[in-house]
Amino acid sequence: MLRELTEDEQQFRLEVAGWMQANVPPHLRHTTFRPLPQDCMPWFRQLYQRGWIAPHWPRAFGGMAATPVQEVIMMEEMARAGAPDIPGQGLNHIGPILIKCGTPAQQARHLPAILSGEAVWCQGYSEPGSGSDLASLRTRAVIDDDDLVISGHKIWTTWGHHADWMFALVRTSDGAARQHGITFVLIDLKTPGISRRPIRTIAGDDEFCEVFLDSVRVPMHNVIGEIDRGWAVATALLSEERLRIGSPALALKALERLRRMVRALPPDPRNDEALAQAEMDAETLTASFLALAEAEHKGGTADSSYLKILATETVQSILDLLQQVAGEAAPLRAAAPSEHGLLDYSEMFLQSRRLSIYGGTNEVQRNLIAAKVLGLPPMAGAPARRRE
Numbered sequence: 001m002l003r004e005l006t007e008d009e010q011q012f013r014l015e016v017a018g019w020m021q022a023n024v025p026p027h028l029r030h031t032t033f034r035p036l037p038q039d040c041m042p043w044f045r046q047l048y049q050r051g052w053i054a055p056h057w058p059r060a061f062g063g064m065a066a067t068p069v070q071e072v073i074m075m076e077e078m079a080r081a082g083a084p085d086i087p088g089q090g091l092n093h094i095g096p097i098l099i100k101c102g103t104p105a106q107q108a109r110h111l112p113a114i115l116s117g118e119a120v121w122c123q124g125y126s127e128p129g130s131g132s133d134l135a136s137l138r139t140r141a142v143i144d145d146d147d148l149v150i151s152g153h154k155i156w157t158t159w160g161h162h163a164d165w166m167f168a169l170v171r172t173s174d175g176a177a178r179q180h181g182i183t184f185v186l187i188d189l190k191t192p193g194i195s196r197r198p199i200r201t202i203a204g205d206d207e208f209c210e211v212f213l214d215s216v217r218v219p220m221h222n223v224i225g226e227i228d229r230g231w232a233v234a235t236a237l238l239s240e241e242r243l244r245i246g247s248p249a250l251a252l253k254a255l256e257r258l259r260r261m262v263r264a265l266p267p268d269p270r271n272d273e274a275l276a277q278a279e280m281d282a283e284t285l286t287a288s289f290l291a292l293a294e295a296e297h298k299g300g301t302a303d304s305s306y307l308k309i310l311a312t313e314t315v316q317s318i319l320d321l322l323q324q325v326a327g328e329a330a331p332l333r334a335a336a337p338s339e340h341g342l343l344d345y346s347e348m349f350l351q352s353r354r355l356s357i358y359g360g361t362n363e364v365q366r367n368l369i370a371a372k373v374l375g376l377p378p379m380a381g382a383p384a385r386r387r388e
Helices: 007-023 037-050 068-081 089-101 104-116 231-245 249-264 269-297 304-329 347-354 362-372
Strands: 121-124 140-144 147-154 165-171 182-188 194-199 208-219
Touching: 007 037, 007 068, 037 104, 068 249, 068 269, 089 104, 089 121, 089 165, 089 231, 140 165, 147 165, 147 182, 182 208, 182 231, 231 269, 231 304, 249 269, 249 304, 249 347, 269 304, 304 347, 304 362
Parallel strands: 121 165
Antiparallel strands: 140 147, 147 208, 165 182, 194 208
């Protein structure tokens, strides 16, 4: 971290580092892929029992109310300890939206289950043909007494085949503007009429899946906000999503992989130079995240489009350097054990290709910056998904 820590922050780092080293399960340390639920969720519950599962949530809702610096300290120490990835759609996406926009009944029903890991969530936004152009979504809901009856097809749904609940956008009417007539709804994935099919990626994992909804009945009390006015809720969630995607957490994990690779190889000034470049890139991202997160912490707004671009491309650039350092071993797919821990040659590199696509492609984010910051007119035919 670029600035000197206060005494309290230094003490917090020591506390987090010691606890992580003592508690991260050895068989899950520095694993590339998110562990399956049976392996991942016990670790999730350990963090919950320690009180560290939701650093950015207010204390009133069960979070830590951590400062941005404390959040970064946790990211750094979790990367050093090799803590495994955990499902984040509940903690980072729908949880904060329920805190901001949910009714007291919705908060009481869902927030404790998100924190404890009792309920795993996924996001039902993208559809075939409606990715960055989210406003063109075609999953439709018809009002029938006190229910919405939903039919459609969602895709690229992270952990959708392991999740218990989905927060989704559905079309409830056709307005003059495509953003009108969209409703934000919570769907219990045990409801009849839902089927799921995993999608295997180039990295060899099946993080994503397709979700098919065939006349799925959802009670009206599962709507967040108002019928036909879900776009405002959706864009608020996207802003929070991009801030979390824009954190240095993944860049720090990539940096740890590069450090282990450099330590495992014979001394080479070129490798030292690559590591120094990666460390500077990670520090730049950390400083940018802290600036924006602290602005939001004080009640301001964050330029999450800029941060999303910087974070995802920083991760990709660090992993490009790792491939360069790996040399002839770069094409190896599986991580290999060494005296310095698992050496990940290409698994995270392949996973990182998706980062600049999800959460609104980086091209779309650049269009937003051009319009909002530079005042340029929207590009002809530009997708409307991320207009806020």
